[in-house]
Amino acid sequence: MTNTENILAPGTIGRRRAAPLPEQPPQLWKSVTPKKAYDVIIVGGGGHGLATAYYLAKNHGLNNIAVIEKGWLAGGNTARNTTIIRSNYLWDESAAIYEHSLKLWETLEEDLGYEMFFSQRGVLTLAHSVSDVRSKRRNFFANALNGIDSEWLTPEEVKKLVPIINISPDVRYPVHGATYQPRGGIAKHDWVAWGYAKAASDLGVDIIQGTEVTGFDIRNNKVHGVQTSRGSIAADKVGLVAAGHSSILANLAGFSIPIQSRPLQALVSPLLEQVLNTVVMSGAVHVYVSQAHKGELVMGAGTDAFNSYAQRGGFHVIEHQLAAALELFPIFSRAQVLRTWGGIVDIAPDASPIIGLTPVENLFINTGWGTGGFKATPGSGWVMAYTMANGTPHALNQPFALERFLTGHLIDEHGAAGVAH
Amino acid sequence: MLHIPCPHCGLRNETEFHYGAEAGVAYPDPNALTDIEWAKFLHIRANPKGWLAERWVHFAGCGRWFNLWRNTITHEIGPAYLPFTQQPKAPDNIGKEDSKA
Numbered sequence: 244m245t246n247t248e249n250i251l252a253p254g255t256i257g258r259r260r261a262a263p264l265p266e267q268p269p270q271l272w273k274s275v276t277p278k279k280a281y282d283v284i285i286v287g288g289g290g291h292g293l294a295t296a297y298y299l300a301k302n303h304g305l306n307n308i309a310v311i312e313k314g315w316l317a318g319g320n321t322a323r324n325t326t327i328i329r330s331n332y333l334w335d336e337s338a339a340i341y342e343h344s345l346k347l348w349e350t351l352e353e354d355l356g357y358e359m360f361f362s363q364r365g366v367l368t369l370a371h372s373v374s375d376v377r378s379k380r381r382n383f384f385a386n387a388l389n390g391i392d393s394e395w396l397t398p399e400e401v402k403k404l405v406p407i408i409n410i411s412p413d414v415r416y417p418v419h420g421a422t423y424q425p426r427g428g429i430a431k432h433d434w435v436a437w438g439y440a441k442a443a444s445d446l447g448v449d450i451i452q453g454t455e456v457t458g459f460d461i462r463n464n465k466v467h468g469v470q471t472s473r474g475s476i477a478a479d480k481v482g483l484v485a486a487g488h489s490s491i492l493a494n495l496a497g498f499s500i501p502i503q504s505r506p507l508q509a510l511v512s513p514l515l516e517q518v519l520n521t522v523v524m525s526g527a528v529h530v531y532v533s534q535a536h537k538g539e540l541v542m543g544a545g546t547d548a549f550n551s552y553a554q555r556g557g558f559h560v561i562e563h564q565l566a567a568a569l570e571l572f573p574i575f576s577r578a579q580v581l582r583t584w585g586g587i588v589d590i591a592p593d594a595s596p597i598i599g600l601t602p603v604e605n606l607f608i609n610t611g612w613g614t615g616g617f618k619a620t621p622g623s624g625w626v627m628a629y630t631m632a633n634g635t636p637h638a639l640n641q642p643f644a645l646e647r648f649l650t651g652h653l654i655d656e657h658g659a660a661g662v663a664h
Numbered sequence: 665m666l667h668i669p670c671p672h673c674g675l676r677n678e679t680e681f682h683y684g685a686e687a688g689v690a691y692p693d694p695n696a697l698t699d700i701e702w703a704k705f706l707h708i709r710a711n712p713k714g715w716l717a718e719r720w721v722h723f724a725g726c727g728r729w730f731n732l733w734r735n736t737i738t739h740e741i742g743p744a745y746l747p748f749t750q751q752p753k754a755p756d757n758i759g760k761e762d763s764k765a
C-alpha cells in the first residue's frame with residue numbers, strides 16, 4: 244500500500260552515516276551593482292521571488308530582471324521552514340495549484356541543474372477524533388476526485404509505516420487513522436533558494452542583496468520604479484513577493500491587503516540515527532515532524548496568537564508542541580532540543596494565498612502563503628511569472644486574486660492548512 | 665511569554681488571554697456601505713511594524729475584552745485601556761513613525 248522501496252524499510256534503526264554533501268561551486272550567482280532601470284523588479288529574495296525571476300527568464304524570455312532583497316537570500320521564511328511538501332489540499336483551486344507545484348518539484352533538480360535533496364518519502368496526516376476522521380476522509384475523497392495520490396490508513400497501517408509511533412487508545416489524542424500522500428516529502432530549503440538563484444543568474448537575472456525597498460514611484464496610478472536604501476531604480480513592472488512584510492509594502496504603494504503577520508516557530512534535535520522514514524503531521528495536536536538528511540528531527544510548532552515582526556515566538560508554544568510530540572513518539576523523550584527559531588508568516592483570512600494584480604497598474608503581489616508556502620515555491624513562481632509577463636493571471640491563480648475578498652469567493656483551507664504545513 | 669496587564673485583574677500570563685487584532689474598529693451599518701467598504705470592514709485589519717492598539721480578552725480570568733498598546737517589533741507592552749474610553753497615546757518609542765494611532 245505504501246512506497247517504502249527507495250528508503251529505509253520501516254523499523255530499520257541502522258548505523259546510518261550521513262551522506263557527504265555535494266561540493267558547492269565557489270560562486271553560485273554573480274554579484275552585481277544595481278542598474279538604473281529594469282524591465283521587471285521582484286521585491287523579496289525568498290524562494291517565491293527567486294522562482295518568479297527564474298520563470299520570467301526561462302518561460303517568458305525576459306532578461307532584464309532584478310531581485311531585490313533587504314537581507315540575504317532565503318533569510319526570511321524560506322530557510323526557516325520545516326520543508327513539508329504535499330498537494331493533498333481540500334478545494335479544487337488549491338489542489339490544482341499545489342499539484343502543479345508538486346509536479347514541478349518532481350523534475351526541479353534536473354531543470355535547475357542543482358541538487359536540493361528533494362525526497363518523496365510520503366506525508367502522513369493523522370486524525371485524532373471522530374470529527375477529525377470525517378474531515379480527513381472527506382479530504383481523501385476530494386483528493387481522489389482531483390487525481391491526487393492519497394490513501395486512507397488505519398491505526399495499524401500507520402504503525403506499520405512508522406514503527407515508533409504510539410497508537411494506543413488510552414492517550415489524550417489517540418490515532419484514529421490517517422491520510423497518506425506517498426508523493427509528498429521534504430527538500431533542503433536553502434539549496435532550493437540557491438538553485439533558483441544560480442539558474443536565474445545564469446539566465447541574466449541580477450540578484451541584489453542587502454537592499455531594502457522603501458517606497459514606490461507611482462504616477463497616475465501606475466508604478467514606474469522603486470525607492471531603495473541604495474537609491475531609486477526604474478522598472479516597467481514590479482512584483483511584491485515579501486511574505487510577512489507584504490502589508491508594509493502594500494501600504495507604501497497606497498493600498499491595504501487582508502494579511503496579518505504572525506510568528507511561527509520550529510525546532511531541531513541534534514543528529515540522531517534514522518528512526519523516521521516519512522513525514523508525520525497532526526493538525527489537531529500541532530505536531531509536524533520529519534527526520535532530515537543528516538539525521539536531525541525537524542519539528543514545527545504553532546503560530547503565536549498575536550501580530551509580530553520579531554522573528555521569534557513564545558516558549559510556551561514550543562512546550563505545547565513538544566508535549567504532544569512526546570505522547571505520539573515516546574522515544575523522543577531522550578532527544579534534546581538543539582535550537583528553536585521563528586519566522587514571520589503572512590496569514591490571509593481564508594488561509595489561502597493572494598496572487599495577482601493590485602489596484603496599482605503594473606504592480607503585482609504574491610503573498611498570504613502563511614504557514615505553508617514552501618511546498619508551493621515552484622508553482623507560485625511559475626504562475627506569478629505568467630501573471631507579470633502577460634499582465635493577466637494564469638487559470639491556476641485566477642481564483643486567488645485579491646478580488647475574492649470583495650466577491651466573497653473565499654478558498655477556506657483552514658481545515659487542510661490550518662497551522663499545518 | 666507576554667505578561668499582559670488586564671485592567672480588571674492585573675498582570676497575567678499571555679496564556680490566559682485570546683487575541684482580537686486591531687482595536688477600535690466600529691461595527692458599521694452594512695446597508696450604508698458599498699461592497700468595497702464592507703469587504704474592508706470584514707477583512708482588513710491594521711498590521712503595522714511598531715506600536716499597535718489591539719484587543720485582548722481575558723478568557724481565563726474576568727472574561728472581559730479590553731484594548732492594549734503593544735509593539736510588534738520589540739513586544740514591549742504599553743498602556744491597557746477599556747473599550748469606548750479615550751485612547752491613550754502610543755508610547756513614545758522605537759517604531760513610532762510606523763505606528764497607527
Ligand SMILES: Cc1cc2nc3c(=O)[nH]c(=O)nc-3n(C[C@H](O)[C@H](O)[C@H](O)COP(=O)(O)OP(=O)(O)OC[C@H]3O[C@@H](n4cnc5c(N)ncnc54)[C@H](O)[C@@H]3O)c2cc1C
Nearest residue numbers: 287289291313319320321324325327456586616617618664
Ligand atoms: C517555522 C516555519 C515553518 C514552516 N513550515 C513549512 C512547511 O513545512 N511547509 C511549507 O510548505 N511551508 C512552511 N512554512 C511556510 C513557508 O516558509 C513560506 O510560506 C515560504 O517559504 C514563503 O516564501 P517567500 O519566498 O514568499 O517568503 P520569504 O522567504 O519570507 O521571502 C520574503 C523576502 O522578502 C524580503 N523583504 C521583505 N521586505 C522587503 C523590502 N522592503 N525590500 C526588500 N526585501 C524585502 C525578506 O527579507 C524575505 O527574504 C513555514 C514557515 C515557518 C516560519
Ligand SMILES: [Zn+2]
Nearest residue numbers: 670673722726
Ligand atoms: Zn481580567
